[in-house]
Amino acid sequence: MRILLVEDHEDLALIIGDHLLRAGFVLDHAGSAAAAAACxxxxxxxxxVLDLGLPDLDGLSVLARLRREERGRQVPVILLTARGGLEDRVKGLNAGADDYLVKPFDLSELEARLRAVLRRPGLRESHVLRFGxxxxxxxxxxxxxxxxxxxLARKEYALMEEMLRVAPAIVIKDNIEDRLYSFEEPVTPNAIEAIVSRLRRKLAAAGARVRIDTLRGLGYRLSDRGTDALDK
Incomplete structure (x- = not known):
């Protein structure tokens, strides 16, 4: 899953980003409200993950803009701040934040809180995803x-997760790069095809019933061959 980290402190952003990358997230970093808006x-x-103390605008302004837009109303947001007062926490939550962490915090707690807000009803994350x-x-x-x-390697896992979340529906090919790669990561022309090819080999080697179908001009989807096999 692709996450935006909005944090102007470069050293802290590197530490948080490294932890979330190792936890399996795809990450973009913005160091200002303007950069966050562009992303x-x-x-x-x-x-x-949004820091309130940004150099150009308060983080609450970024949050307010996100919540005004249709596609941003359901995006989980965790606020990071050095302001630990009750009034500040209430203000952030009332503005539409899903959770709040006061600096300094433990990276494992940030990861756990992020996964928790992603599991809330109506959002994408689930404890366990199943298909076939x-x-x-x-x-x-x-x-x-x-x-x-x-x-699975990290990108293989990320693509498998994207397909499994919507299975048996189609994951549109044009959207896959946006989900799997940050702005800083180079993407070769056949990168997605190579990941799909490796996944197919690993599924076949494991004896999986589930296969990856290619729908030319559209994208990929998972199909469960178990039912077909039983019917024959």
Whole structure:
């Protein structure tokens, strides 16, 4: 899942970003309200981690702008701030934040709170995702085929998660790069096809019923061949 981190303190942003990347998230970083607005204009993020003390505008202004837009009303937002007073916390939550962390905080707590807001009803994250004989536990970055762990690289896992979330519907190819790559990551022309090819080999080697179908000109989807096999 692609997350936007809005934090003007470069060292702190690097520490947070490194932790969230290792936790399996795709991450973009904005160091100002203006940079955050530019990112939000072109990417539909799964969640936002937002510092209130930005150099150009207060973070609450970024939050207010996000909540005014149709596509931003349901995006989970966690506020980060050095302001620990009750009035500040209430103001942030009333402005539309989903959670609030006071600096300094533990990185594992930030990760846990982020996953918690992503699990709330109506949002994308779930404790366990299932389709056919595949299961994914997003919090553990674990993919299993009929209970056996499937060893996936980070981008392979990210694509599998995107497909499993909507299965058996189609994941549109034009949207996949936005979900799997941050602005800083280079993307080769055939990067997605290469990831799909590796996933197909690993699913076949694991004896999975689930397959990845290519719909030319559209994208990819998961299909469960178990029912077809039983019918023959």
């Amino acid at each position: 939000l204009d072109v990417v539909d993020y799964g969640g936002v 004989d595949l299961t994914i536990e997003p919090a553990a970055l674990s993919v299993r085929v009929a209970g056996a762990v499937l060893d």
